[in-house]
Amino acid sequence: MSLYEIRDLGIMIGDNRLVEGVDLDVRAGECTAIIGASGSGKSLTCLTPFGLTPGRFSGQVLLDGRDLANAAAAQLREARSQLAGFVFQQPLTALTPHLTVGAQLHEATTQAGGPRPSRSELARQLERVGLSRADERLDQFPHRLSGGERQRVMIAAAIAHDPKLLIADEPTSALDATLRREIMNLLDRLRAEQGLGLLLVSHDLAAVADHANQLVVMDKGRVVERGPAASLIAEPQEDVTRELIAAIPDLNEPPPRLPPVGDRQLVAEALTVSFPRPGWRRGTIQALVDADFEVGEGEALAIVGGSGSGKSTLGRAIAGIGPVTAGTIRWKGEELPERRGRSQRMRKLVQPVFQDPVASLDPQWTVADIIAEPLGFLRPDMLPEERIEKIRDLLGKVGLSEDQAERFPASLSGGQAQRVAIARALAADPDMLVLDEATSALDPLIGSGILQLLGELRDSNRLSILFITHDIAAARRLCHRVIVLDEGWIVECGDMETVITDPQSAVTRKLVAAS
């Protein structure tokens, strides 16, 4: 007998039918996970029956024997208040900013009609989710806590009234890899201790695979596959599931076949970048210190590191769009000066692509104008007809259709926008691309498509690539060698497979373990 049972669920927002024919079960003490790309309707499926989205739903929904499908607003509210607890993705914004942790926990405990908890009881609730110095934290405001701590508070508040069902909507997606594991383990423990049913929503199959009993794979508002987690991952039946599994880079997968590397092209020596401290304070911040490396023709070099490691600063210095404090960058022996010092001919050599695809395109320009921008400055020799031909050619190369040329960025999806950004970078026929987290903001499925495109370009155009990322598994699919950065210093450098199998520094070990 299921704790939570959904039969033939359909969801409409306005006149659009976004979810259709979904069946789902969650048993007490077990975890059911819904997996799908963004837009697959997975969050809608778990939130709409509780009245937490603007959508309307049809079908049968039973929670602990209560019928939610025919419940009035007040009954839905009661179901949320008594039987269910919720954890959301963004721990940064999901807690009320002007109430202390203690006040929010107190509210969560008493709202279902429970007795007023004493201070020590509240502190115990925090300890239960693994927070140290619990008493002190009761008086803190949420913004004082780190992301992981906030998510623990969220969980403590969600289970404060002893619900039967916990619904977690991408609970770990906004956290870094180490924290992800800890939070998932915490959820496992609470489930076992209290017999909680857990309904988990995630786009990341790998992250939930070890923690879920049942998996439900959704695509375009429908369930495409379901089954016990272990067997479903081992033998996926549907293409969608296989693609989802394949899209997520995994260090256990076989290494890719990479083409040989040509002559040395770019050499950086003792590259150092420092910034003045913000405000009126004296001194400087060292963002990058004495970096030495080289990149060959057709070679992809990964720059890996956590946030604040200086990897973006390095990329910008190479691409000529960020400052260089000391050191030299040479291209086939010729020195490339920093920023404004670069001539148009030098700019043509290296082109950047950025993380946020939508922000990389001027919202007022059409796709064709965006792609043509470098042509005007870097290829003044081209005739107008040649340019039009070139734009058409580029659109094809990055997998976009010609009729997208006259569209504005606002009407593109994230993946399409990133392809336009790559087309722009390729427009002037550069010899090297600097990709700054170019796949991180995208869905795994779309990101892996972009990675594949980059691999093709690397091989067909003999492009050199500087691939900046925090995800070493993604980098492995593309890159020959890897550099690991930490607080501005290169801590490790070498062949990709060697570094992964035998990491030397603690930072690298952590990055490898997290992938």
Add this chain to the structure above:
Amino acid sequence: MLALVARRLLTAIPTLLGIILVSFVLMKLAPGGPFDGERPLAPETRAALQSAYGLDRPIWEQAWIYVSRLVQGDFGPSLVYRDFTVTELVAQGLPVSLTLGGLAVILAMLVGVSLGLLAAIRAGQATDKAIMMLATVATALPTFVTGPALALFLGLWLGLLLVSGRGDGVAWLIMPVTALALPVAGAIAKLTRAGLASVLKQDHIRTARARGLPESRILLRHGLRPSLVPVASYLGPAAAGLLTGAVVVETVFGLPGLGRYFVQGALNRDYPLVLGVVTIYAALIILFNLFADLIYGWLDPRMRES
């Protein structure tokens, strides 16, 4: 908290000093002076008067003397109201202006926040649209139109209230305070409505809703406080607006407040009086901005740090 107040008060001093000096120099640069009457004065009389008021010394010395007396609470003599010192005039006018301004702020806050809240609860409905239209019209009502119009309706036509002066009791306050508060109340209603609308879309409201709390509690406990942040940042400009508005209502309703002295002083080139009033106004506005900063911290604890 105390440190913040102390720091803000310390930075306020140079600002205030700057305003005083700039106004002082501007007044001195002005062609014409208080003794340019209809009949030209005899040169000796003029020189005697000038030296009596210290007007014959170099400008920086005059400024220095002025500021050092100011510190002791001495604003100097009024050149036009010869029987009074500026300190006396300010002491007389300030309570009137403060009463008007203070009551207007309180009234505007009460009316503005409650109407904004009501509009946000009824978002998209007729009530919301009516309140917002009303608020827009109210913000566009200049005091110098509403003042006379109120006097005409309530005073002259209906004969309910005194058109000019104070009379007995507190009835004299009704019209000037209403005229002053209307535009401010309109602006606050709009800000509250917009603030709530954006806060209610935020994630923490969804968390509160997921917790199964009643809508009223979500609104008042989780929504209202952060949505008042824009209102708090409007308080500074509102204070400045109320002071200029006070100039009008004091003139229109014949009330002996600071604003009237300011206009009289400006028209008659009464330097010490005008300088005194500008100084007081500047100090009031700075104090009000400080007050707004403190409210910020209460409304949103994240702002206490920066």
Add this chain to the structure above:
Amino acid sequence: MKRILRLRHWPLWTVFLLVGLALILPFVLPWSHEQIDWDAVRAPAFTGSHIFGTDDIGRDRLARLMAGTQITVMVAVAAALVSLVIGIAWGATAGWIGGRVDEAMMRFVDALYALPFMFIVILLMVIFGRSILLVFVGIGLVEWLTMARVVRGQVMALKERPFILAAEAAGAPPLAIILRHILPNIAGVALAYLMLTIPQVVMVESFLSFLGLGVQEPLTSLGILVKEGADDMDMAPLGLFLPGGVLVLILVCLTIEGERLRDVYS
């Protein structure tokens, strides 16, 4: 252009209509705004050729109303443009250069915000005489602060957007980046705030004129007309309601339109 023609822009069209009338009617009406009709002092509405009657010394109300509207709107537009130019120049410079220059420039703006500005303008009017030029330069000098803050914020945000860096990598010189990427992207917001500055300026100008410190005779403005009407309101309430009504109408319409634009662009 097509978008402006829609019905929902009625506030803008109301203002255009008023301004159009104010520009055309003076040529059509038999009376000028300062001409005295000795036969019709304090005439009620629809007396002879005086549609709205005459004031306490026999001047045609409609002619005065139109002349006043003309001056008020002219001062408002001129002063708003002054504030637009100063605001964009100051804000864009601070935002584009950034760092300490930005900090110093914006501290200056903050400090000015805390000033009782209306009083400084009054001081200026008293000191340097009451010329109409000074009226709008003075007001423009006061009203640029908000524009500078908004523009600076926009430029700061835009500057960090990768498409600006991409343009640099594409070989675009700084001037081309500012002209082709930055300005087109702040134009909408700047227009919205220009629209919101105009009612502010109308308010300030009328306030000054009401106190007798703004526009001077023989010119007239809505503020002066309101003042004259208020002084004579027990005899002829129309003298207060006409200019007051037109003033409020202009203020309301421009505020509605400006707020709509602002909500679209920010």
